[in-house]
Amino acid sequence: MIRAFALTALAITLVQEPELGLETALETARADLEENAAWAPLGEQLFENPALSSDGKISCTSCHDRERGFADSEPTSVGVGGQRTLRNTPTLLNRVLGERFMWDGRVATLEEQVLMPIENEREMGTTVEAAVARLAADAKTAAAFQAAFGAPPSREHLARALAAFVRTLTYGDTPFDRFRRTGDISALTKEERAGMWFFESRGGCWRCHTEPNFSDEDLHNTGVGAKDGVPEPARAAITGDAADSGRFKTPTLRGLVDTAPYMHDGSLATLEDVVAFYREGGGKNSHLSPRVAPLDMTDAEAANLAAFLRALTRR
Numbered sequence: 001m002i003r004a005f006a007l008t009a010l011a012i013t014l015v016q017e018p019e020l021g022l023e024t025a026l027e028t029a030r031a032d033l034e035e036n037a038a039w040a041p042l043g044e045q046l047f048e049n050p051a052l053s054s055d056g057k058i059s060c061t062s063c064h065d066r067e068r069g070f071a072d073s074e075p076t077s078v079g080v081g082g083q084r085t086l087r088n089t090p091t092l093l094n095r096v097l098g099e100r101f102m103w104d105g106r107v108a109t110l111e112e113q114v115l116m117p118i119e120n121e122r123e124m125g126t127t128v129e130a131a132v133a134r135l136a137a138d139a140k141t142a143a144a145f146q147a148a149f150g151a152p153p154s155r156e157h158l159a160r161a162l163a164a165f166v167r168t169l170t171y172g173d174t175p176f177d178r179f180r181r182t183g184d185i186s187a188l189t190k191e192e193r194a195g196m197w198f199f200e201s202r203g204g205c206w207r208c209h210t211e212p213n214f215s216d217e218d219l220h221n222t223g224v225g226a227k228d229g230v231p232e233p234a235r236a237a238i239t240g241d242a243a244d245s246g247r248f249k250t251p252t253l254r255g256l257v258d259t260a261p262y263m264h265d266g267s268l269a270t271l272e273d274v275v276a277f278y279r280e281g282g283g284k285n286s287h288l289s290p291r292v293a294p295l296d297m298t299d300a301e302a303a304n305l306a307a308f309l310r311a312l313t314r315r
């Protein structure tokens with residue numbers, strides 16, 4: 001019953017949003033979305049449920065705030081006991097198109113990822129077993145699991161429900177998407193159009209921020225966080241390969257207006273700061289990507305590029 005209802009709800013969502021601008025990409029994800037639709041409403045409740053944290057105060061929404069593009073406005077975020085996360089909270093928009101997760105790409109699936117914050121001592125600071133026990137002890141939550149999965153709360157079903165919800169957070173229909181879909185140039189201002197041309201040509205941004213989701217889902221060293229020419233370990237801490245030093249995952253650029261500050265360390269406060277960073281050739285270091293070099297651009301071109309980045313947020 002619930003499954004049938006949720007599938008209908010999803011079908012309606014897909015029908016009502018034929019103009020997302022991401023249709024082809026989402027088409028490939030459709031099977032995933034449909035399989036997960038029945039669990040997403042439970043996942044949403046769990047996403048907002050502080051019973052997943054040791055002190056009963058932190059939920060996923062504490063850091064992934066809907067009003068902030070499912071990120072927050074802090075360089076690093078506050079978890080249990082007022083502790084700070086080590087990296088900036090990324091947006092959860094369009095993660096159904098994600099091929100790997102976390103800034104260093106160390107996690108392969110959403111099912112694996114969504115249990116990690118529960119056990120991270122800086123985020124929710126508990127164990128999955130303890131969280132599942134708290135969920136099972138709450139009659140309403142236990143009944144919701146029963147309805148969705150025909151079984152009481154468990155590690156596996158907790159992961160499936162949370163991941164299913166995250167997959168529903170699709171985001172398109174920005175001024176840029178309206179332009180792409182219809183070819184109607186008036187969807188973008190003159191400045192935004194000029195910024196788009198720069199992004200797609202001399203800026204070289206498109207090489208990594210590839211359409212449709214403005215991410216190639218790959219890892220690159222742009223020099224964010226490098227000090228005195230030495231990159232952060234980043235991906236190399238996972239692979240042990242020095243060539244991966246300073247390499248972080250290319251984030252999507254949709255929803256940027258809501259998700260400041262930027263970069264894995266939240267070090268850049270505004271989109272103008274981001275443009276200035278690339279204009280100067282990123283952060284000099286021993287492993288800088290060959291795709292990042294100083295950009296020959298005027299102040300007007302810099303302003304246009306920032307305007308284009310803003311046109312990737314709905315308005």
Ligand code: HEC
Binds near residue numbers: 064
């Ligand atoms: C205290 C803040 C905090 C809380 C609470 C939190 N997160 Fe996160 N989340 C982060 C940070 C920071 C990262 C990036 C960590 C990294 O890359 O090392 C992240 C990464 C993610 C990612 C990976 C996104 C990507 O594009 O790679 C997903 C998915 C996610 N969180 C979902 C959740 C879910 C589901 C919950 C609740 C069970 C949750 N988060 C709770 C801060 C938080």
Ligand code: HEC
Binds near residue numbers: 203204205221289
């Ligand atoms: C070599 C690949 C590459 C190129 C080229 C590139 N980027 Fe990035 N971009 C990344 C990576 C990787 C990150 C994350 C870096 C980090 O946090 O350490 C990023 C981060 C960003 C962010 C921050 C997003 C967020 O949510 O924090 C913005 C905005 C951005 N880039 C815009 C641009 C623009 C504009 C250009 C062209 C001038 C550009 N990028 C060129 C790979 C690239």
